[in-house]
Amino acid sequence: MDIQLKRGLLDVCVLAAIKDKDSYGYQIIKDIKPYIEMSESTLYTILKRLELSGMLTVRTSEHGGRLRKYYHITKAGLGRIEDFKNEWREVMAIYQFVNKEDTKRA
Amino acid sequence: MDIQLKRGLLDVCVLAAIKDKDSYGYQIIKDIKPYIEMSESTLYTILKRLELSGMLTVRTSEHGGRLRKYYHITKAGLGRIEDFKNEWREVMAIYQFVNKEDTKRA
DNA sequence: ACGTAATACATCATATCACGAAGTATTTGT
């Protein structure tokens, strides 16, 4: 997928991935993979950013000798998802504009 | 609208604005305005980029003593719009993923 | 026993890009 198009979807995708259940980096990538491909460096950058902006909180926990950081969505994070949904109306209007049939040219 | 979300739409919006009829900067901004707000510096940057990547061609013409640069879409530019339409299926899948109902949390 | 893949997270440098600010110049409206 076009990288510019991804930009507006990545943050909200990550939030959606932890919306119903706390999750951790590696799992998030796997859950999102069917919809959008994301490298590890991208995800951890995004998670850091979302933490700094208060969209989620982090809790470290050990699992089979390995460190895991579980991410939990906040009210602000849920709000961010709602904002996204509300903006979708505008996005669809733009899509209609781009998608409208040619009248003068082939 | 969220700036990141705009990123994937701006280029293709500009191409759509000149798809049926050659147009020029100031006019493009006005035509797109109902759908997406764009500053002049943004538009002219985009037009330059689209020209360099062969999505459109430029023709300078005088109009009432003022210089005008008319932009004409190329086959590659039309192809870019088609690519965008084809990617929309993936975008909608992502939207569904984000939009799915909560099961466990309020 | 050994090597490879998978799990798990982190950091850095780079390239792309939207945008505000500021500038140049003409025409139109009041």
Next chain:
DNA sequence: ACAAATACTTCGTGATATGATGTATTACGT
């Protein structure tokens, strides 16, 4: 005469996705 609209240009800045690289441990096949 002055402001607003028309029309295009350049520059600096901040945001951000990503590949490359690194560190460690566990799981699995042979």
